Amino acid sequence: MIRRGSDTLLFDCGEGAQQQMMRVRTGFTVDAIFISHWHADHYLGIFGLLETMGFNGRRDPIRLYGPRRIHEIVSIIRQLNQRLSFPIEAYELSDGEEILFDGYQVIPFATRHGCESFGFILVEDVRPGRFDREEAISLGIPPGPLFGRLQRGETVTVTTCGEEKIVTPDQVMGSPRPGRKVIYTGDTRPLREWPDTASGSDLLIHDATFDDQERERADEVFHSTAGQAAIAAVETGAARLALVHISSRYTSTANHIQDAKRHYQGEILFPNDCTMIEIPFRD
Known part of the structure; x- marks a missing residue:
């Protein structure tokens, strides 16, 4: 959820x-x-x-x-x-379609599970850059409603020293900032190729049914190992990796952790049922 x-x-x-x-x-x-x-x-x-x-x-x-x-x-x-x-x-x-919501979209992508199957990328819309208050004041914009108009992308006109001056948002706003991005693979073998939209996620939630010792078994039943999930995190540049769908045969995740850390240096999570994960903005 x-x-x-x-x-x-x-x-x-x-x-x-x-x-x-x-x-x-x-x-x-x-x-x-x-x-x-x-x-x-x-x-x-x-x-x-x-x-x-x-x-x-x-x-x-x-x-x-x-x-x-x-x-x-x-x-x-x-x-x-x-x-x-x-x-x-x-x-x-449909693979790669953009399902639009208010302020974000969900993009399904084809996975490898022995049947028609999909993973999902939730990506937020780009956010405006940071507002440079000092620069706005130096351009003659008084603190107040005009600040808000500039932040909403409107061009404003001010009078300084008896002269009208036009100030545009690009003069006082920083570069646009990306929204948050979460990827959920569902059940899958390692993907041969990731969609471009998968790069740079804040959280990759990846199938890790088996540890690496059971790699052949994972391949037979169209699942992934912890090590393969970690490689996917590296390939997509994920900031955090959550390993899920761990087989009930395992009483410990020690091998999964070891396998994943062999490939991926970022934060690795093993969420239990009902674990809540907060995803902050990167900046």
């Missing part, structure tokens, strides 16, 4: 999703659900979650994004629960 401003997006929805949401008290005001692929542990929770939303009186539409057959899944949901109190909107994912 990602919360950005007032929006809540759910990426995959396993069988126990709503119980976990209740544990951490997120509520059920989800705006959109993205399904990476049609394996049961990634979508079976949708049925119960939508029914709970109906019981709670939801009226607003919910958007469901998924691979081919998403329309069939939504049709089945409607047939099973014909008394849902809100519309369900189904959208089929």
Whole structure:
């Protein structure tokens, strides 16, 4: 789950999703659900979650994004629960499309899991540069409403020493700054090539089902090892790496940590269920 401003997006929805949401008290005001692929542990929770939303009186539409057959899944949901109190909107994912939201977008990309599958890049819009207050004053702009107009990209006119002067935003604003970026791979083998939009993420959430000793097994079942996830973090220039989907066969993540650190020098996270990660702006 990602919360950005007032929006809540759910990426995959396993069988126990709503119980976990209740544990951490997120509520059920989800705006959109993205399904990476049609394996049961990634979508079976949708049925119960939508029914709970109906019981709670939801009226607003919910958007469901998924691979081919998403329309069939939504049709089945409607047939099973014909008394849902809100519309369900189904959208089929396409590699590289830009799904626009207010101030950010979600970009699906094809992954390698033995079936049609997707990862997702959430990237915020570019932010304005920093406002140079001292420079504005030196140009004759008095502190006050004109500061705000310049920061909103408007050109202003001031009178200094009896002469009118035009001041443009580029005279007092620094270079645009990137927004935050989060990547979620879902289940996948290592990608042969990453999309350009994946570079420079603040957080890469990557499949690390196995440690490197089980690399052959990982390849057989279309998953990744911790070391391979770390290589992906290096290839994409990720600031932080979260290793997820660890196989239940492991009672310790010591080998995963060792494997990942062999390739990647950044911060490595092993989030448990319901772990909350704050993602600050880089500047």
